[in-house]
Amino acid sequence: MKTVDSIEVVVAAIEDVTPLIKRFTLRKISGGLLPPFSGGCHVTVVMRGGERTFRNPYSLLGSPRNLDSYEIAVRRDDQGRGGSLFMHQLVTVGTRLEISHPINLFPLSKLARKQILIAGGVGITPVLAMIDDLSAGPIDWELHYSFRGTEHACFGTWLSKRHGDRVRLYDTAAGQRIDFATLVGQQPLGTHLYVCGPSQMTVEAFESARAAGWPESHLHTEQFAPPPVGVAFEVHLAKSEQTVQVSAEQSLLEALEAAGIDAPYLCRSGACGRCELNVVELDGELIHNDHWLTAEDRISGRKIMPCVSRAKCKRLVLDW
C-alpha cells in the first residue's frame, strides 16, 4: 500500500523567533489553500541534502484557520544528525520542499472537562495550534510554558497577550519552575494533561500526575526523538530479495528508503506502530527503541519498528 502522498511547497518566509529557533512559512507551489488540519498535527519535511535524505517531523504551529500557509519552527541542533542544520543553513526563501499531509498523533480529547497544556522550549510548537482550537471551543484550558531566558520568551509573550490568565510563563533562567505536584493535585475529574517538551520535563510531569493518582488515559505526550545510532549491520529482505546495508548513523527505515524501498511510516519516533515489520531471521539481538511493541512482542523477537529500532547483528532478515 502506498503510504505517503506528499505536498509540494515553497518557503515564503523565514524568521528568527529566538536565537536558536527559526520559523518557516510554507506555501503551496501550485497556489491555493493547503489542507485543513487540527491542533497537534505535524508534517514530515523531506530534505534532500546531497548524499542523505532527511525526513523530519515538525509540528504545525500556525492557526488551523489560516490555510494560505503552514508554519513550522525548527530548533537548531549542532550535535544532531543534520536535519535542523539543513533547515537553518541551506533553506532560504524560495527553497522548494516536499511535505507530507498533516498527521495528528497528539490530538486533544474532545470529551475532556478541562485541558492542561504543558510546554517546554520548542515543545510549544504543537501547543500553539492546539490553543487555537481550544480558544474556539467550550472546554476550560490552561497553558504552563517554561523556557530559558527572556530572549526565548517570544511565543510565550505573544500567547500571554492573547489569552491572559490562561497562560502562565516560567523563565527557568530566572529560577521559575512549574510546580507539577501542586498543578496536578487539585484538578477536576475528566481533566487531561498534555506535555510537549524535553523528555526530562515529560517524565517529571507524568511522575507527579501518577503520584497524584492520574491514570494513563489522561496523560498525553509527543516527542520527536531522532533515531539512536548504533553499529552497522546488513538487512536482507526475504520477499523482494534485496540486501541493504544500514550504517551506524542511519536508522533502519532510512536505509530502506535510501535503497528505494517504499516502506510504510508515520511518526518516525517509534510511537504510532505504522512501520512495524516482521523479523524472519537474526544472528544477533534486536535493539528496540520504540514505545509501540508490547513486552510479549519484544520477547518473541519477531517484530521491529525500523524508524527507531535496529539490530546488533551481522544479518537481519525481514519479511518484506
Place this chain on the structure above:
Amino acid sequence: MLVPDVKSRPQYQQLRFDPSGRFHLFVGQGDGGLALLRVRPELPESAEIRVIYTGESLTGCDLSEELAGCGWRQLKVLTTQVAALQMLDEVLEQSLMGTRLYVAGSEGFIGAAEQVAARYNLQSDELQREHQGSSARRVFCVHCQTSQDDVTTNIVLCRGCGRHLLVRDHYSRRLAAFMGGMADAEVPGCLPELREGFG
C-alpha cells in the same frame, strides 16, 4: 431468525483495590454489597475511601446492616437505586483527578452508574465493575425505543409495542441496555424456545 449468539456483552471483573488511585469511591447495590464486604479487609487504613450503597434489588439482598458494621469512615446508605445514582453524580461533581470508581451490583445498576461516570469522562482505567446478584437485563426495544428492566428470559414481551422480543447479547453502554428485536417477524407466532437466564 435473528442471530442469537451475538457476543458483545460487557466483561466484568472482581473489584480489587487500585493503589495507583488517590481517592476511592465504592458504589454498591443489592448483592453488590458482597463485593464491598469482600474487599473491605484489603483496604489500607490510610486510603481515602467513600462508600455509597443501596439495598434496593430484585433479589431482595439488602446488606446495609452488614456494611454499616464494618467500620467505613464515610458510608452513605440510600433506600433506592435512583437516590444512590444521584449521590454518585453529586460526589463525582466534587471529585478530583486521582479518583477511582468501583461499582458492584446488577447489570442494570452497573450500566446506570457507568452512564453517570461517562459525564465526568471516566475511562476504563479509572473504573472497575463487578457483577453480583441477578443476571436480569435491561432490554431496549429497537422498534419502539422502550426500555424495560429486570428481564430474565431470552424472549420478552415488549411493554411498549407488545411485540415478542429476542434479547440479543449486544450491549449499549450509552443506553445501558441489551438489544431486543422482534422474535417472530419472519413467520408470525414462530418463536424460538423460551429460556430462563442468560448463560
Place this chain on the structure above:
Amino acid sequence: METAFKPDESFRAPFHYGNSPAAIRRFPFPFDQDTFMYSVNVEPHLPGPGGSCYEFPIDIDEHYVAECREREIALATTTHRYLALPHMMAAQWDVLELITSHLSRDYPEHFELQRDGNRWRWINRPLGRDDTFTFGDPATLPQEPLEYITRQTQGDWCVLDQRNGNLWLDAGMVTTQADWSLNFDLGMNFREWHGPVPLAPELGVFDRALKLLMNLQLGNPVRRLNWTMTINPRFDTSPEQYPVWGPDRAGVTLDNVGDLAHLRVELQALWRLPRSNAIVFSIRGFLMSLREMVTIPKWGRRMHRVLRDLHPALVAYKGLGRYRDTALAWLADYDDGTATPPGTQPE
C-alpha cells in the same frame, strides 16, 4: 459519463427498481474467487477506470435521485436515523466539505460549490437545491451540517472519533443499513459495534483493521467491499424496521427468487478528516437481483459456488438461512461447472 437518473424508482413496496446493462457492468461484484471468508480486504481508495464505480471517490449513479428520495422517506417516517453526539460538530463540517468538494469537482454538470472565505454556495441540480451558508455556523443551514449534506448522497455515513487507542461511532446518517442500528450502536467503540460479527474476531481481522484505521492519513483514503443478500430491492433493512422486511424472507420460492433475491454490496470508504482528526466511514449500498447477475455468466457461476460453500456461521449472520437452498437451486441452472477466471471483473 452522462448519467440518466431514474427518479421513479422505489425501494419499498410497491418496489420499482432495476439496473441498466451499464449499471450491471459497473456493479462492484465482491468475489474475486469462488469462495468467501473474511479478511482485512482494505486497499487504497484510488481512482479506478472511467465509468467504473471507483472512477471518483464518491460515486453518483443512475439511482441517485431515487435513493435521495428514499432517504427523505426514511427520515420522515422513522426516528433516530440521523444522530450526532455534541463533540462531533467539527467533524460534521469536515464531512460537509469532503462531500461538496468532491462532488463539485467530479460531477460539475450536477453540482457546484462556490467558496468565498466562509461564505459557501452549494448548488445541487439533480435535487433542485441552491443554498448559501456560512461554513462553521450551523444556524445558517436547515439541518446540522452532517444531516444536511448526507441527505444529498447515496449510502450511509458514520463518523468515528479517535481517542484512547480506539475508534468511537459518535455520529451518523444511517437509513440504508444491513441489519444494524445506529441508535443502538451510537457511542460504541470499534470492538463493541463489531461484537455481532462472527468468525472475524478469531481471525484477528478486527485487531489488524483497527490498527490500520487508527493510522489512516489525510489525503490517503482506503476502501473495502462488504456484502450480504436482501429480499426485494429494499435499502432500509434496519433492525427497527425488521417487522416490515422480515416477512419478505419467508415468501421466497423457486419461481420468484431470481427477481426477489438481491446481492447487496457495500462499497465502504474511509477518510481521515482534517479539522477534527475523526474518520468518516461511508457505506454505499449497491443492489442487483440474481436475474440481473446471471447476465454476467462468470458472476452467476461464482455466486452459486460462494453461496453453496459459505461457512454456516456466515449463513446465519447474514440471515440467508431461510432462502439459501432456493437461491442455490435457481443459480444451479447458471453454473455449468466451467472455471471462473480470478478477479471480480465481468469476464
